[in-house]
Amino acid sequence: MKLKxxxxxxxxxxxxxxxxxxACGKKEDTQTVGEAGQQTEQNGASDYEGEKVLDYYLSSExxxxxxQQMWGQPDIQVENMFMEGLMRFxxxxxxxxxxxxxxYTYDEATNTYTFELREDAKWADGTPVTADDFFFAWRxxxxxxxxxxxxxxxxxxGAADYAAYDKVAFLTEKDANFEKLNxxxxxxxxxxxxxxxxxxxxxxxxxxxxxxxxVAEGNTISITLAVxxxxxxxxxxxxxxxxxxxxxxNEQSAANKYGxxxxxxxxxxxxxxxxxxxxxxxxxxxxxxxxxxxxxHIDVINMKIVNDVETRTNLLKxxxxxxxxxxxxxxxxxxxxxILDELNLQPMINRSDFSIxxxxxxxxxxxxxxxxxxxxxxxYAMDRTSFVEKIxxxxxxxxxxxxxxxxxLEKTFREENEMELFExxxxxxxxxxxxxxxxxxxxTELPTLDLLIGDGDIDQKVAEKFQADWKEIGINxxxxxxxxxxxxxxxxxxxxxxxxxxxxxDYPDAMTFLELFESVNPNNxxxxxxxxxxxxxxxxKTERDAQTRIQYLYEAEKILIEDAVVAPMYFxxxxxxxxxxxxxxxxxxxGATTDFYWADxxxxxxxxxxxx
Amino acid sequence: MLKYILKRLLMALGTLWVIATLTFFLMHALPxxxxxxxxxxxxxxxxxxxxxxxxxxxxxxxxxxxxxxAKGDLGTSIKYPGRSVSDMIKQSFPKSFxxxxxxLIIAVVFGIFFGVVAALNHQKFLDYLSIIIxxxxxxxxxxxxxxxxxxxxxxxxxxxxxxxxxxxxxxxxPSITLALSSLATISRLMRTxxxxxxxxxxxxxxxxxxxxxxxxxxxxxxxxAIMPVITVLGPLFxxxxxxxxxxxxxxxxxxxxxxxxxTITEQDYPMIMGITIFYAALIILSILIVDIIYGFxxxxxxxxxxxxx
Numbered sequence: 001m002k003l004k005x006x007x008x009x010x011x012x013x014x015x016x017x018x019x020x021x022x023a024c025g026k027k028e029d030t031q032t033v034g035e036a037g038q039q040t041e042q043n044g045a046s047d048y049e050g051e052k053v054l055d056y057y058l059s060s061e062x063x064x065x066x067x068q069q070m071w072g073q074p075d076i077q078v079e080n081m082f083m084e085g086l087m088r089f090x091x092x093x094x095x096x097x098x099x100x101x102x103x104y105t106y107d108e109a110t111n112t113y114t115f116e117l118r119e120d121a122k123w124a125d126g127t128p129v130t131a132d133d134f135f136f137a138w139r140x141x142x143x144x145x146x147x148x149x150x151x152x153x154x155x156x157x158g159a160a161d162y163a164a165y166d167k168v169a170f171l172t173e174k175d176a177n178f179e180k181l182n183x184x185x186x187x188x189x190x191x192x193x194x195x196x197x198x199x200x201x202x203x204x205x206x207x208x209x210x211x212x213x214x215v216a217e218g219n220t221i222s223i224t225l226a227v228x229x230x231x232x233x234x235x236x237x238x239x240x241x242x243x244x245x246x247x248x249x250n251e252q253s254a255a256n257k258y259g260x261x262x263x264x265x266x267x268x269x270x271x272x273x274x275x276x277x278x279x280x281x282x283x284x285x286x287x288x289x290x291x292x293x294x295x296x297h298i299d300v301i302n303m304k305i306v307n308d309v310e311t312r313t314n315l316l317k318x319x320x321x322x323x324x325x326x327x328x329x330x331x332x333x334x335x336x337x338x339i340l341d342e343l344n345l346q347p348m349i350n351r352s353d354f355s356i357x358x359x360x361x362x363x364x365x366x367x368x369x370x371x372x373x374x375x376x377x378x379x380y381a382m383d384r385t386s387f388v389e390k391i392x393x394x395x396x397x398x399x400x401x402x403x404x405x406x407x408x409l410e411k412t413f414r415e416e417n418e419m420e421l422f423e424x425x426x427x428x429x430x431x432x433x434x435x436x437x438x439x440x441x442x443x444t445e446l447p448t449l450d451l452l453i454g455d456g457d458i459d460q461k462v463a464e465k466f467q468a469d470w471k472e473i474g475i476n477x478x479x480x481x482x483x484x485x486x487x488x489x490x491x492x493x494x495x496x497x498x499x500x501x502x503x504x505x506d507y508p509d510a511m512t513f514l515e516l517f518e519s520v521n522p523n524n525x526x527x528x529x530x531x532x533x534x535x536x537x538x539x540x541k542t543e544r545d546a547q548t549r550i551q552y553l554y555e556a557e558k559i560l561i562e563d564a565v566v567a568p569m570y571f572x573x574x575x576x577x578x579x580x581x582x583x584x585x586x587x588x589x590x591g592a593t594t595d596f597y598w599a600d601x602x603x604x605x606x607x608x609x610x611x612x
Numbered sequence: 613m614l615k616y617i618l619k620r621l622l623m624a625l626g627t628l629w630v631i632a633t634l635t636f637f638l639m640h641a642l643p644x645x646x647x648x649x650x651x652x653x654x655x656x657x658x659x660x661x662x663x664x665x666x667x668x669x670x671x672x673x674x675x676x677x678x679x680x681x682a683k684g685d686l687g688t689s690i691k692y693p694g695r696s697v698s699d700m701i702k703q704s705f706p707k708s709f710x711x712x713x714x715x716l717i718i719a720v721v722f723g724i725f726f727g728v729v730a731a732l733n734h735q736k737f738l739d740y741l742s743i744i745i746x747x748x749x750x751x752x753x754x755x756x757x758x759x760x761x762x763x764x765x766x767x768x769x770x771x772x773x774x775x776x777x778x779x780x781x782x783x784x785x786p787s788i789t790l791a792l793s794s795l796a797t798i799s800r801l802m803r804t805x806x807x808x809x810x811x812x813x814x815x816x817x818x819x820x821x822x823x824x825x826x827x828x829x830x831x832x833x834x835x836x837a838i839m840p841v842i843t844v845l846g847p848l849f850x851x852x853x854x855x856x857x858x859x860x861x862x863x864x865x866x867x868x869x870x871x872x873x874x875t876i877t878e879q880d881y882p883m884i885m886g887i888t889i890f891y892a893a894l895i896i897l898s899i900l901i902v903d904i905i906y907g908f909x910x911x912x913x914x915x916x917x918x919x920x921x
Contacts, residue, residue, distance in 0.1 A: 061866075063692050071651055145659035147652055187667070260694045278703050279866035306775065306864045310759060314774040317767050485644035485879060506651070523650045 048603045051299040054582070054596065055322050057306045057315070061279045066259025067242040068141035071148055073593060079239045080592030081284055081301065082267040086115045086134070086221070086236040089591040091598065094407040094508060096233055100129050100243065100268070101221070104233055111544070112213075112224045113232060119219065122289040123245055124267040131216035133243035139209060140249070141240050148240040151507065155235065157213035157226040165208055167193065170201045228544045231509045237591060238507070243268060270296045270597060279305055297584075297600040316577075317343060319609060322601070323578030323585065331394045331575055344609055345577045352405045353574045354589035355504040356398050356513065359451070359466075359567040364527040365494035368446065373437030375564035378498075380423070381430035381473045387465050388570055397424055398568035401557050402510045405589065409550045413510050417554040421561040430473045448476040452490060452499040455481045463500060466569065491525045501525060501566075508590045511540065514556045517565055528565045581605035613907075617900070624896040631892045632885065636677065639876070639884050640670055646690045646879040664690055664881075677885070686889070687882035691875070697886035701868065705890075708855030708867035711776075714783060715791035715852050723795045724841065727802020728834065734807060742799060749796025758789040758862035775864035786863040790856060794848055798841055805837040812836075839910060846902035850894040 062075040067083055070076060080089065086101040101115035121129040138156075141149040142163045153163040167190045171178040174197075181189060193201070213224035225232060235241060248266045249258055257264030262276040267287050275283040282303040286296055304320075306312050309327040316324040326334050326348060333339055334348050359378070361369040368374055384397030396404055399420035408416040423429070438444065451467070453459040460481060467477045477498070482490070490496050503523075505512040515521055518537045519529040533556060540552035560566070576587050576594070581602040586595040645666055647657040661667045665676065680687060686697035730742035765785060766774035773782040809815065810833060818828050855869030868887070875883040 061692075064694065066694075069693060071649075145656045147656055149656075150653055256694065256696075258694070260692070277866065278700070279870075280707070304775065304777075304864060305866065307870075308861045308864070311762070311775060311862055311864055314762055314767050318770065318774055320773070320775070483877065485642060485648050488648050489643040503650075522654045 050603065052297060052601050052603050053300040053302065054298050054599070054601055055302050055304075055320060056594070056596075057312060057321055057324065058282065058303045059305075059325075060307055061305055064259050065265055065273070065276075067239040068137060068144060068146040068149070068244070069259065070239050076239055077592045077594065078273070078282065078284075078303075079242065080269070080595060081271045082265060082269045082273050082287070083239065083242040084121075084269040085238065085241045085243070086117075087233055088597070089234075089237045089588060089595065091586050093405065093589050094234070096237060097597075099237065100134075101236075108544075110224060111228065112222055114220050114222045115236070117219045117221065118291060120291040121268065122291065123248075124272045124287050124289050125248075126289055127245070129243055129245075129268050131219075131221050133245050134221060134241075135214060135216070136246045136249070137242060137244035138214065140244060146240055148238065148506070151235050151238060151240050155225055155227060155229055155232060157224045158208070158211040159214075160226065162205070162208045162212055165205065167201060170197075170204060227541060228546075228549065229509075230546045230549075231507060234508045234590075271298075271301060281305060296597070298596055301596065316345075322582050322606070323576065326575040326577060328393050328395070328575075334575070334577055340577070344580050346580055346582075347577070349576045349587050350394060350573055351587060352396065352403050352589055353504070353572050353593070354403045354406055355502055355572045356401060356403050357462075357500070357502040357569045357572065358398065358401075359569065360491075360499045360501045360525045361528075361564075361566060362494060362497050362526050363529065363565070366497045367441065368449065369497045369526075371437045371441055372563060373433045373440060374446070375567065377430045377434035377437060377473065378470060378475065379430075379564045379567040380426045380433065381469050381475070382466050382567060382569070383425035383469050384568075384570055385424055387462075391461055391465050392570060392572075394573050394575055396571040396573060398571045399424055401560050401566075401568060402513050403571040403589075406505070406510065406513075407508055408510065409546060413553075416550070417557060421558060425469075427473055434473055434475065446475055448478050449497050450480050451477050452480050452482055452487050452496050454487070454500065455483050459500065462569070494527075499525060500569075502572075505590050510550075510553050510557070511537075514540075514553055514560070517560060526566070528563075530559070530563070533559050579606070579609070581609070613904075617904070620900050620903075624893070624900070627896060628889060628892055632678075632681065632889055633674075635885060635888045636674055637670075639879070639881060640673075642876075642879060644879070646881065648879075660690075666881075681885075681889070686886040689880055689883050691878050691880040691883065697882050700871075700883070701886060701890055704866060704868040704871070705854075707776075707865055708860070708869060709853045711783060711786050711790055711859070711865060711867065712849075712853030712855065714787040715794070716849055718787060718791040719794035719798055719848070719852075720841075720845070722791075723798025724802050724834075724838070726795075726799040728806050728829065728837075730799070730803045731806035731810060731837075732829070734810075739803075742803065746796040746800045746803075749792045749799075752792070753858070754789045754792070754856060755858045755862075757792060758786070758859055761785045761789055762862060782863075786859050786865060789862070790852060790859045794852065797844070797848075801841055801844065802837060805840050806833060809833050809837045835909070839906075842902060842905060842909065846898040847895055850891065850898045854891055854894065 058074045058077065060072075060074050062070070062078055063072055064070050064075060065078055065082075067079050070079060084099040086099055087104070088097040088099040090096045098118075100117055100121040102118050104113050104115045106113050117129070117131060119128070123129060138152050138159075139162075140146075142153055142159065149163070153159045168178075168186065171186075171189060171193075178186065178189065213222075215222050223232075229235075245266055252258035252264040252266075255264070259265065262273045265273045265276075267273065268290075270287060270290050270292070271284040272287045273282060274285045275281070282301075282305075284301040284303070286293065286299045290296065304315075306315065309325075312321070312324050313326070313330060315321045331348070331350075334345070339345075340347065361375050363370055384399070388395045388397055399422055400414065400417070401421075402413045402417070404412070404414050404419075406413045408414070410416070434446075438446065451463060453463045460479065463479045467479060470477050487499065491499055503513060503516060515537055516523055517528050517533065518524065519527070519531075519534050536552050536556045536559070540549050540556070543549040543552065574587070574593070576585075578585055582599060583601075584596075584599040586598060587593060588595065645661065646664075647660050652660070658667075665673060668676075677687070686701075689695050689697055689700060692700070726742040726745060730739040733739045762774045762785060765771045772785050773779065774785075776782045776786060815828060815832060818832050823831075854872075855865070855867035857869045857873050859865065860867045860869040871883060871887050872891075874880075875887060
């Protein structure tokens with residue numbers, strides 16, 4: 001969800017300039033700033049009559065605020081403020097808060113979740129949010145091929161069939177000769193469909209939609225799943241599951257404003273978008289029709305769009321922003337208590353953003369990287385500990401695939417499946433593997449290997465560190481910086497040995513990382529193909545029992561490391577700090593990063609500081 | 613004159629067509645397409661390609677595109693689905709323009725002033741000072757100057773906001789950053805041409821007639837030395853008002869400059885085309901305006917009126 005073009009994103013968040021400052025002592029992972037609950041009730045509302053205004057930022061212009069179409073982080077960030085699904089993201093990474101639904105029950109026998117809708121859930125225009133608004137939205141997501149529509153199509157029973165039935169399927173059914181046409185002719189035939197045919201197609205679609213097992217009964221929505229997914233309730237907090245009011249959608253789509261202008265957004269969440277000046281700023285104001293408005297403390301949220309991290313730091317220092325993410329190179333600065341005191345800032349929140357960065361190997365068209373011993377030599381030679389101390393300050397060494405703190409069954413996945421699955425920086429072991437690998441290949445030394453990397457400065461800095469490690473055991477690696485589109489072309493053509501990659505989760509389950517290496521996964525760049533591994537993933541995807549299911553996932557992750565399918569580099573951490581007068585901000589890894597749902601702001605203190 | 617302008621406008625259309633065609637085929641020669649995001653499923657990518665007509669043969673896409681521009685339709689962005697390219701340009705351009713015209717005034721006024729002062733004090737202190745300023749201006753890129761100004765006058769001294777907000781005040785730092793290299797170019801150009809003019813016979817004549825130094829500089833030197841500056845003014849104007857990615861990034865300006873780079877890396881085809889055509893049209897137009905202004909400043913160049921040149 002967060003990794004767009006992975007390395008380009010890295011560039012934005014982590015700018016590494018100098019090497020070696022003070023070692024960064026990682027604080028315990030705290031998700032909440034200040035003492036949320038207690039304080040807000042007492043101070044917050046008591047002695048301030050005026051509007052409570054929070055000044056924050058967005059890292060870039062959202063591509064779209066159409067919940068069914070979005071996939072980028074700034075989009076999701078804003079969506080979480082003005083929209084609300086059946087459930088909301090909770091205060092930590094696996095918990096949920098009630099949203100439009102008061103809660104849900106699960107029936108194991110039928111794999112059905114039943115959500116009870118609240119009567120007082122309203123749209124910003126005062127009309128009630130109904131079950132039909134949800135059904136309309138979900139169908140819309142599939143019909144318009146929204147980026148995350150698979151979160152609906154792959155889960156709800158019947159939805160996959162509905163999604164798969166397109167005009168090609170319709171015409172194939174109707175006319176046996178259609179299949180024999182070439183692609184261009186098929187395209188022409190589709191464009192030439194008569195009105196009668198279109199109606200018939202639509203009727204067939206309607207019929208298929210009736211088979212989708214999401215039904216309203218009284219004030220409940222029951223959803224029967226096609227697959228076991230213990231994390232399904234979390235999915236209902238994602239943008240793609242948000243409701244859409246049909247009438248508003250049709251009206252604003254016709255005006256070409258839906259999801260792209262402030263007027264084209266109808267809120268049902270805690271705030272509504274009052275102003276959206278493209279690429280410049282957002283102004284959100286409290287939604288007076290929101291059912292839980294009494295517990296929403298902040299009246300106005302101003303968000304200026306600031307791409308540049310350095311500029312963001314300047315804004316934080318000059319008091320224009322009430323908080324900000326801190327880039328890796330500034331982490332030592334903001335760990336300094338004197339600086340925090342001077343700027344009236346709280347200690348930083350350091351936490352994983354759940355992305356992993358690793359080296360992809362070619363498993364299908366390169367004899368050297370197809371050799372497991374060579375891959376292991378490369379994997380063991382890397383010194384990640386000194387890398388996160390000197391280069392990417394504040395990040396964590398990746399000695400497994402699923403990132404630290406990512407939810408498992410009861411605890412975090414890492415706690416359940418060992419914190420480290422292999423040893424960092426073991427040059428002796430690396431040399432042994434190299435010798436074994438060379439013997440198998442019948443070589444005396446390896447030719448220089450190419451490592452494809454992104455074309456930013458950071459990509460270069462990161463790669464140089466590991467290049468030096470590899471050189472120590474006698475493997476020469478040549479760095480090849482390429483723009484993403486070109487790198488992708490080479491990956492697709494198998495024209496590579498190694499490539500730097502990254503991945504962030506799409507949903508809060510370890511499967512989102514592990515299914516990447518299934519042979520059929522389109523993002524399996526190295527085309528790792530292990531029937532045993534595929535079987536495990538499929539078994540996990542169909543297993544109803546959560547205990548058994550997670551065992552499959554543990555085992556799958558271990559295979560990835562034993563086989564050195566990829567060489568993990570690091571888990572990325574994010575760092576945030578807020579002014580002392582802001583409390584209750586939640587920073588999380590999956591979904592909207594920053595959440596002000598429980599936040600409060602001491603305006604008296606803020607105004608005093610502003611006057612200074 | 614009217615006939616001349618019409619002829620030039622016609623030529624401009626031809627030039628635009630050549631530029632649009634070249635850009636169209638060059639951008640499609642880039643590897644891959646806009647839908648390279650690993651987060652998009654293959655079937656979603658395919659649906660998007662169909663939606664934007666990228667599944668059709670290139671020649672067909674070209675014909676469709678050209679037909680649309682002829683109707684004045686620049687299409688919709690791929691990166692920002694649903695938003696029309698012309699709206700996006702319309703929304704961003706005023707923000708770049710607000711900085712651009714200020715930068716232009718700073719560059720022209722101070723550039724000419726420094727240039728003339730330097731020339732009048734040839735090989736004296738003020739001359740060296742202005743040369744130093746010019747060298748600094750040319751050699752310090754805005755990516756260095758911007759952060760320095762923002763840090764010094766914004767963070768440390770607190771005189772100016774560090775980003776552009778709704779106040780006039782906040783436009784000063786970015787305008788200066790944007791102006792500096794043009795200022796340096798103009799002052800060097802002005803210095804050279806002023807020195808040249810100062811050596812002319814008619815200046816000696818004016819001096820011997822007993823005209824005051826002020827009158828000589830104002831009436832004779834400036835008017836003759838300024839011509840080459842006006843020549844560069846056209847393209848400079850177009851460049852400044854369309855914004856700079858660097859200045860806009862540092863000062864968080866919601867301008868057009870960013871698109872010149874981001875649209876290419878994102879391969880947002882309709883935006884690349886829209887922005888290229890817009891920029892090309894601006895340059896062609898400002899060159900035309902400069903050519904017309906020539907006539908007013910220097911009557912000798914008014915041959916254009918006779919349909920020549």
